[in-house]
Amino acid sequence: MNAKPKVLVLGGNFAGLGSAQKIREFAGDAVDITVIDRKNYLLFVPNIPADVFENKDPALGQRMDLIPAFKRDNIDFLQGEVQSIDVDNREVHYTPSERPGAAPEKIRYDYLVVALGNRLAYEKIEGFAEFGDSVSDIYLGNKLRKKLWEGGYKGGPIAIGSAMFHQGDGAKGLEPYPGGSIPDALAACEGPPVEVMLSAATYLKKTGQGGPEKITVFTPAELIAEDAGEEVVGKLLGIASGMGFNYVNNAKDITRITAEGVELANGQTLEAELKIVFPDWAAHDFMRGLPISDSEGFVITDLLMRNPKYPEVFAAGDCAAVTVPKLGAIGHQQCDIVGRQVASAVGRMSEAAANTPLQPVVNCIGDMGDNQAFYIRSNSWYGGDTQVLTMGHVPFLLKMQYKNLFFRTQGKMPDWGLDFSTMMAEKVAS
């Protein structure tokens, strides 16, 4: 009989793959690990915008096969659609998703890691399917790429921005830095709109269709990308307005997208031929109302990524209430914590080595087109004291190299790689 504790990881993208690998690294052979995801590849979402604006198909360059990555660490993989989580009976209901018609099944766990991300709720935006665009997956990326590069786009104004994010109450009272908090965000993730605005301007210039003056970027909040810190955003906005971009803040939300433009909840209408938008990052429907979920369906954890009521349940990545903004880089920090916590629970790591709580850092490299990128490292929004912004070719090289290294190591980024990136971006590029 195999009496090893069973670790079940739900989701196999950045946070699911990273958590499973860290658990294996720190807990060794003390546990059995199973991952469930509906698809059997990792989608490298952050590099889709760069592909779109360079006329490359992200289906070819941004997918990594998960099967060998898991095999290498003796991690079982089930391709299935998670239907529900029964935390009282410690079981998960799922339906194998390789072919339609599969019979629903259930699987038991001793430790559960929820890493299911969120649903990007485009369906909540009226008119999106007909008149809107985005860059968050292969389908949308290719739809926009074809408009940009195959004659669909005629050179008119471009509006870029986010719908309002509905953050739950699951991170209230946490203090990641002395005197700090996990603040309330009005947009889920505003690195992408900033990145897309800069890349779109480069595209316009390169194709002889104009420049930043054709682009309006909007935010539901007082300040775009406020999580990057006021100083950093102030610098970015100064540069952007100097270049000629138009900026609308306090948009509140997107009410509707039409052929003519974007109607905002503050009453303004932005005329635009292209409407590139980012929706609300909403929890999956089956996560709402669970005893582990907050008022919006995000998983409640402490800063050790454990649910306080069900300490055998962990969360990592976008589905965790504490992940604000919804940034892969913050999920990456959480995977290490989850790995240590599980290792400590099964006696493979001391509490002292495991119990370092999350101190989120906004770490973001955004493509600007023309082989240039901006780099941000900041924790001031949470009460820390760091705000770094650099721009140039070195951050661009790092963004591309990060993906190559990630794929080459099947997600096991060496720590020296991250330190090296920080050093290069901050010392060499500045």
Ligand SMILES: Cc1cc2nc3c(=O)[nH]c(=O)nc-3n(C[C@H](O)[C@H](O)[C@H](O)COP(=O)(O)OP(=O)(O)OC[C@H]3O[C@@H](n4cnc5c(N)ncnc54)[C@H](O)[C@@H]3O)c2cc1C
């Ligand atoms: C355009 C864009 C650019 C971005 N750029 C950056 C960046 O530069 N830096 C950065 O740090 N972050 C960036 N982000 C954010 C980053 O992509 C996310 O934070 C990250 O993908 C979150 O990882 P995750 O594993 O938590 O969730 P996801 O990547 O969303 O993965 C969730 C996984 O769960 C699976 N899943 C979901 N529901 C089910 C179900 N019911 N059954 C089975 N499987 C399921 C999915 O198939 C998926 O594999 C960007 C986001 C966008 C949209």
